[in-house]
Amino acid sequence: MRPEDVPLLFQELAREFADVTGMSVAATGSLARGDHRTGPDGDVVSNLDLIHLVAEDAYVPDIRAVVGRRMRRISDTFGIETTSVIARLPAFRLAGHAHYRISMRPEWFCDGLGLGPEAFDLPGHEDDPRAALAWMMQPVWARMAVVVVLTWHYTGYNAVIYLAGLQSIPRELYEAAMVDGAGPIRRFTSITVPALRPVLLFTVVLSTIGTLQLFDEPYVLTGGGPDNATLTVSMYLYQNGFRYFDFGYASAIAYALTLLVSVLGAVQMRLMGEKDK
Template identity: 60%
Template sequence: MRPDDVPLLFQELSREFADVTDMSVAATGSLARGDHRTGPGGDVVSNLDLVHVVAEDADVPEVRHVVGRRMRRISDTFGIETTSVIARLPVFRQAGHAHYRISMRREWFCDGLELGVEGFELPGRDEEDPRTALAWMMQPVPYYLAKATSVDPTTNLAKARRAALRLADRFDLQLIRDGLDNLPRALHALIAERGVTPLESTARYLDAPTHPAVAQIVRDAVFVESMGLSSADSMVILLPSVPN
């Protein structure tokens, strides 16, 4: 897929989900933000990331079926890997400072839950609850650090550093900028200095960063915090079945 195809992709997603009534769907990640990566030939190499919000736990199996069928067509048409995550509505609302929420494109491809523009709003301003905002903004750093223990260390360590810099820039944290070479120690220092209660995923990583299963432990905790579902129940990943 070429960069010029991104608007067409979003138009096609709106058509694909136009008749859906049991979920609200939006894009998140780099394509939603407009800072997606391109390869040497100029093709988009970033994945398409979508969030599918459901009201009831009982809706999840059917939503997974619908998402898999409809996103297969999108993935094949545009030759792009798609990652869909299903989120329970109460947790989606509580996780307003989560990284995927902050990255969302402020337009629903379908809004069966009638969340409206308010569905993109944060639950509170950073200055009103800075410790909570800090705890959520930390979450991607240990997530990528943990992931680096088992998958593509170079890429995931780089992602952890980028997440740390976003955290530092948002809250003007010099100790994070100075601690990029030892992010676990920098996070410990930030938690102590600001009196932050870390999310479970962050605490689990910092308690045992070298545990052989830490990547899965942190991943599961992140999904429960952010989506209200395990990663196995939440994620639908599709690779294109036709050449790009």
């Protein structure tokens, strides 16, 4: 399925479940959010994930048979993998902060239970311990959490390096500039920044390399989710090598990462060499 066929897919879903009663159906995951992934040939590789909500006393086996037939038609028509979850309404309401609920499409393809848009509101009270981490289920805020932790990680390290660089600048340069009438801004741009140029290059390149090798923070905070929103190169390598046991592909990723780090190191040495000249 091509990316431009996604709207047609949702239109077909709406028609497929238009005559369904006693059930509410919504999409979840990357296709629902619009951040689905594509393969090298441009085809969509993300699965179509649907959740079907039924009443508490519904007979799930019969519903599973009906849903299965409709999902197979959708899968065959668009050439996409589909997954479907059938949940009773009380369980859905209790799982208010689960991944699949936070990432749901904000409307129903069919709403036979009459739940309405408010069904997607986050339940619970302000003192609910689960509510504190509900925002981590959303891709944008999950990325922001990783960025904040990463910034805290490197701030102290880089501050020590900058402090050492500042202390190595001769005070005589500042005194001479003050005698010549240079103000604070002029002294900063003409003395401090040029003198710190090697330090700036070192910290920028080192931070970039550390970011390319980032693993601990997203692994601990989000596990690469939600829906691979915080997946890094190192985590992708780890998943392919030690979760899927595709060691050949993982080795290729490692070599590519090593090459990229080497190129950045060479750029750093080139820039510092020009400074020496």
